[in-house]
Amino acid sequence: MFTGLIEEMGTLRSVQRRGEAMILSISASKVLSDVKLGDSIAVNGVCLTVVEFDRTTFAVDVMPETYRLTTLQSIQTGSPLNLERAMMAGGRFGGHLVQGHVDGTGTIRGRTAEANAVVFTIEPNNPELLRHMVQQGSVTLDGISLTIVSVDRDSGTFTVSIIPHTLRETVLQVKQPGEVLNIECDILGKYVDHLLGLREGKPARKSGGLTESVLRDNGFM
Structure with a gap:
């Protein structure tokens, strides 16, 4: 882990x-x-x-x-x-739970400066990965724990905002539009999505995504 x-x-x-x-x-x-x-x-x-x-x-x-x-x-x-x-038991836990089990890849569609940050727009090569993504939720790109800024299901993309420290200390400093990154979706979101699918008698949810209303309707909130 x-x-x-x-x-x-x-x-x-x-x-x-x-x-x-x-x-x-x-x-x-x-x-x-x-x-x-x-x-x-x-x-x-x-x-x-x-x-x-x-x-x-x-x-x-x-x-x-x-x-x-x-x-x-x-x-x-x-x-x-x-x-x-791998993380050590008893240490500070500054990111989120990452397994190192990549769900798929995504292509950088945009890289835009915004004040002191750089906003990356990512299009998953498998659109189904978007169902595990929630605004302000977590995602891992090339092993980096990041917070999702927005999810646009119409365009099939999501954005993350990178602070200067992260840009300096990771491979994102050299990544440009058209290049491909590894994506690992939040493990907690994947488990909740799977359990909701089982509750509905299906192996996995096929559409609609994991939204606040879905969580509330199914007793998670």
Whole structure:
């Protein structure tokens, strides 16, 4: 489990590809301070297992399912990567509950300066992901815990506002319109959505989204 607060940016040093399987070698410093074999590290929001490490790098396996579902399939040597170690029990919990299980990807449709912030407009490549998104709710983009500013179901997009610190300390500083990010929807919203679907005798809600009126009508508020 993670919090979505990026600890550092690492750099992809090498990629070994075998079809849809990969081994990534990543240079880092902070996340290696107490690393052990088998530890989980979120790489651009993807929970991966450390299979090898030394003082300056660590290696992780990427299985075909992860390759197909995330942006890791297209990363190149030299790419900056958001890194976060698994959260420790008893520590400060500054973000939100992040599993590192990516739900899909989204394309940046806009990047606009607003006073001291930068507003990103994201279009999920799977429109169904919008049903888990609520204004002022949480979403994870490339492993970064962010608050949703707005959701436009007509255009199939949502927006997030990035403060200067987050822009400086994460890969969002170099991301431009047309580029693709990993998306993980809020786990609490996904569970509530699933339970409402079961209550209605369906495996999942097909439309309408998780709104305040839906929560009130079903006894959650």
